[in-house]
Amino acid sequence: MADWQPSAGLDQIRARAELYRTVREFFSERQVLEVETPILSAAAVADPHLDPLRSSYRGPGQQGLQLFLQTSPEYPMKRLLAAGSGPIYQICKSFRNGESGRRHNPEFTMLEWYRPGFDDRQLMAEVEALLLAVCGCSSARYISYRQLFIEHLQIDPHPADAMQLQKIAQQHLDIDLQLDDRDGWLDLLFSHLIEPRLQQATFVFDYPETQAALAQVCEDEAGVKVARRFELFVQGIELANGYLELTDGEEQQQRFLKDQNTRQQLGLQPLPIDERLVEALKSGMPACAGVALGMDRLLMIAESCEHIDQVLAFPLARA
């Protein structure tokens, strides 16, 4: 077969090693502990828009234990936090079924870190510092999800209903589709009409309450309930996603159940909930902020690569 060779150039393979070295130095100086957690887990991610890959273990005492490949190391890292680890980070492989394209490979590398005592604003500043250390990006812009929609689409996304959002989408895009909820329309508008324009490093914060995932929900200055979640975009690429973390075990359980319901409504198979995470939170998790950052995409940006395959030694097609 002619495709035995890496799809990344040697320069990019070396740049990756250099990036990991810079990241490890960055966290070492800040006394954030590097940790490792299992890639295989008996519980699965709850997020209905993520599809985990599965494997099956056979061995002493096991006839075929279903194990999921992690979509991110979030749950076990939070268990470490609850166990008193203090600030931690991890560089690890994560896996998402069905995701393949110019910016996606089903197996990818994630940098995830947690900062007890930080809020989302403080963590954004630290992400910006890392970005500066890695690729010398000039200073970032900070803007709320609401302001961003007003700026680009002249609509306040929080009170807008699905019909209004659909109408805007139809004005700008050729579509003939039905989406399940207003979040689907927000995703469409954001990914097609806003994200490509975020060329300068931009932190977007205060997401809609319905897109909280595992972030705390608070009232913003306008008295609207928003998720204390942020994302970072650079050169039109979604690079990082962070939260002021939910630490309430009861609330965590409720969100898992809600995600399960959504999965059912979407006709997706129910997946085992991570009860250990719920227990960890109930036993007491420190107030903290956490963020996940796509290392392959960071390399794409640092190396000016158009396709993720240019920074991966062996992407899916050559794996």
Add this chain to the structure above:
Amino acid sequence: MASYSTNEFKSGLKVMIDGDPCAMVDVEFVKPGKGQAFTRVKMRNLKSGRIWERTFKSGESVEAADVMDRDMEYLYTDGEFWHFMLTDGSFEQFAADKAAVADATQWLKEQDVSVVTLFNGVPLAVTVANFVELEVTETDPGLKGDTAQGGSKPATLSTGAVVRVPLFINEGEVLKIDTRTGEYVSRA
């Protein structure tokens, strides 16, 4: 009728969009980390040639278009239709109308092989080879020794096409033409 789901989308795929056969030019997977997945396709309408972008929800299906490209030899025109014959030995003939041959008419020479795109068995478009060889039927007399000037003059070819040629070209000569640009390349 066969259909394709977004996971099967790739460039070159022929599908029906709003009743017209279209070809996918570029396919992009778009998915926010925490949200809905979409497939954004740059599409070419095979009838009108229009290129535009359409977004699909992941998992959506689109009807396949019964479109195929076949090598055919150009036979003749009766003024209304241009007649072609498959080169696979079947001798099967197809008649393409003016809309299908479009700009290709000016390069069609009898017995030359072109690609004819069939939609539901009917010619939809004709793509001539990138280079054709055609005879000059009319041009001003050649000027010897004037090649260094790099000047040019119009020449009418056997198909009726008019191209700019160097001054030294004479009537009766056979020229190689790039059909994509409509420019003279060399003497054949």
